[in-house]
Amino acid sequence: MKRALVTGAGSGIGAAVAQRLVAEGLDVVRADLRDPGEGGLILDVRDEAQVAPAMRDLDVLVNVAGIGATTTAPDTPLEVWDDVFAVNARGTFLCCKHAIPGMAARGGGSIVNVASVGALVGLRNRAAYCASKGAVVALTRALAVDHVDDGIRVNAVCPGTVDSPWVRRLVDESGESLEALRARQPMGRLGTTEEIADAVAYLVSAEFATGTILTIDGGLTTA
Numbered sequence: 001m002k003r004a005l006v007t008g009a010g011s012g013i014g015a016a017v018a019q020r021l022v023a024e025g026l027d028v029v030r031a032d033l034r035d036p037g038e039g040g041l042i043l044d045v046r047d048e049a050q051v052a053p054a055m056r057d058l059d060v061l062v063n064v065a066g067i068g069a070t071t072t073a074p075d076t077p078l079e080v081w082d083d084v085f086a087v088n089a090r091g092t093f094l095c096c097k098h099a100i101p102g103m104a105a106r107g108g109g110s111i112v113n114v115a116s117v118g119a120l121v122g123l124r125n126r127a128a129y130c131a132s133k134g135a136v137v138a139l140t141r142a143l144a145v146d147h148v149d150d151g152i153r154v155n156a157v158c159p160g161t162v163d164s165p166w167v168r169r170l171v172d173e174s175g176e177s178l179e180a181l182r183a184r185q186p187m188g189r190l191g192t193t194e195e196i197a198d199a200v201a202y203l204v205s206a207e208f209a210t211g212t213i214l215t216i217d218g219g220l221t222t223a
C-alpha cells in the first residue's frame, strides 16, 4: 500500500485531499498544525525538526498547508511577509527537502504542491500571498528537473477561489462578500474542495506529468 502524507489536512482542501487519497486506497497520514482529526499528526511545516522525521518513507507527499494575508505591499508588516513565506514557501520546501531522499531510495515518488492562481496573475491586496505562491510554483519546476532521474514527479495545482473555511473566514474578517467572490468567477460559483482534490489525485498518479502547473479555477485566469 502506498504511503502518503497530506499537510494542512485538518481543514478545507487538505481534508478533502486526504479523504480522496484514502478512497483511492492509499495509507494516508493527515498532518496539520491543529486538529488533524483522529489518528492525525500534529505538524508545524515551518519547523525542520518536526518535519524531517515525518517525511521518512513516503511514496506520496501533498503540500496543502498555507496561510494568507490580505494587504498591499506598503500595508504589509515585515512579520506578516515573513509568516506567509514561512508557511507557504519554507514549509513546502522543508517537506519536499526531507521527503525526497526517502522517495529516491524507494525508487520514486510523487509530490503535489498546492499553490494558487495568485502565483499566475495579480490578485488585489494579496502581495505577500501571491509572491509566496509564485515561489511554490518555481520550486515545483526546479524540483521536477532535479529529481526526474530519481523517479520523483513534482507537480502543482493552482486553485481559484474555493469554498473552504479559509474563504468563509476571509469573508467574515475582511468584509469581502461571498457574492463579490462569486461574481468575479466566469462560472458564477466558487470551486469545491472536492474539485481541487480531484486535480491533486490526478497529478498524484499521472505517470507522464512532472513540472505540470494545473490551474483549476472555473475560468478565473482565462477571462
Ligand SMILES: NC(=O)c1ccc[n+]([C@@H]2O[C@H](COP(=O)([O-])OP(=O)(O)OC[C@H]3O[C@@H](n4cnc5c(N)ncnc54)[C@H](O)[C@@H]3O)[C@@H](O)[C@H]2O)c1
Pocket (backbone or CB within 6 Å): 007, 008, 009, 010, 011, 012, 013, 014, 031, 032, 033, 034, 043, 044, 045, 046, 064, 065, 066, 067, 087, 091, 114, 115, 116, 117, 158, 159, 160, 161, 162, 163, 164, 165, 166, 167
Ligand atoms: N480556499 C481557496 O480559495 C484557495 C485558493 C487557492 C489556493 N488555496 C490554497 O489551498 C491551501 C488550503 O487552503 P484552504 O482553503 O483549505 O484553507 P484552510 O485554512 O481551510 O486550511 C489550511 C490548513 O493549513 C493548516 N496550517 C496552517 N499553517 C500550518 C503550519 N504551519 N503547519 C501545518 N499546517 C498548517 C491550517 O491549520 C489549516 O488546517 C492553502 O495553501 C491555500 O493557499 C486555497
